[in-house]
Amino acid sequence: MTLVRWDPFRELSQLTVGSWVPPVDVYSNGEHEIVLKAELPDMTRDAIDITVEDDTLTIKGEKKFAEDVKDEQFHRIERRYGTFSRSFSMPQTVDASKVTAEYKNGVLTVRLPLREEAKPRQIKVDVAA
Numbered sequence: 001m002t003l004v005r006w007d008p009f010r011e012l013s014q015l016t017v018g019s020w021v022p023p024v025d026v027y028s029n030g031e032h033e034i035v036l037k038a039e040l041p042d043m044t045r046d047a048i049d050i051t052v053e054d055d056t057l058t059i060k061g062e063k064k065f066a067e068d069v070k071d072e073q074f075h076r077i078e079r080r081y082g083t084f085s086r087s088f089s090m091p092q093t094v095d096a097s098k099v100t101a102e103y104k105n106g107v108l109t110v111r112l113p114l115r116e117e118a119k120p121r122q123i124k125v126d127v128a129a
Contacts, residue, residue: 020063020080026088034094034112038086041106042079048108052096057110060085 024038038059040048048061065081090096094112101110 019082020084021086022059022084024086024088032114034091034114036088036108036110036112038108038110039106040103040108043103043106045103048103050101050108050110052090052099055090055092055094055096056087057090057099057112058085058087059108059110 022038022040024036026034026036029035036057040061040063043061043063047063048059051058051060060083062083063081090112093114095115098113099110101108103109
């Protein structure tokens, strides 16, 4: 067994500028669509890029480091900064031409509506006498 010396500052070096991965929730709602919500705090809409290509939804962006504060003024840096990219495979039932996105209060919400033929439909049953 190898002993590894504990370095309390090792984790701190990983929390600075570099790539990061925003947390994402993906769920189906009652309106026959898939909803994707990503936490992108302290970003502008211009810093977020969303593409749909070949049944893949890609969210890219860059969270910039605070320019109004100098490095030597920081006592601790725990928030992540830098570029990110997340890709999600969309099911064949999603209508890619109707995908919409909204960014509000640091949360990006992408709505992926299902195609008409993929939506459940109710069939009336005739009773024979």
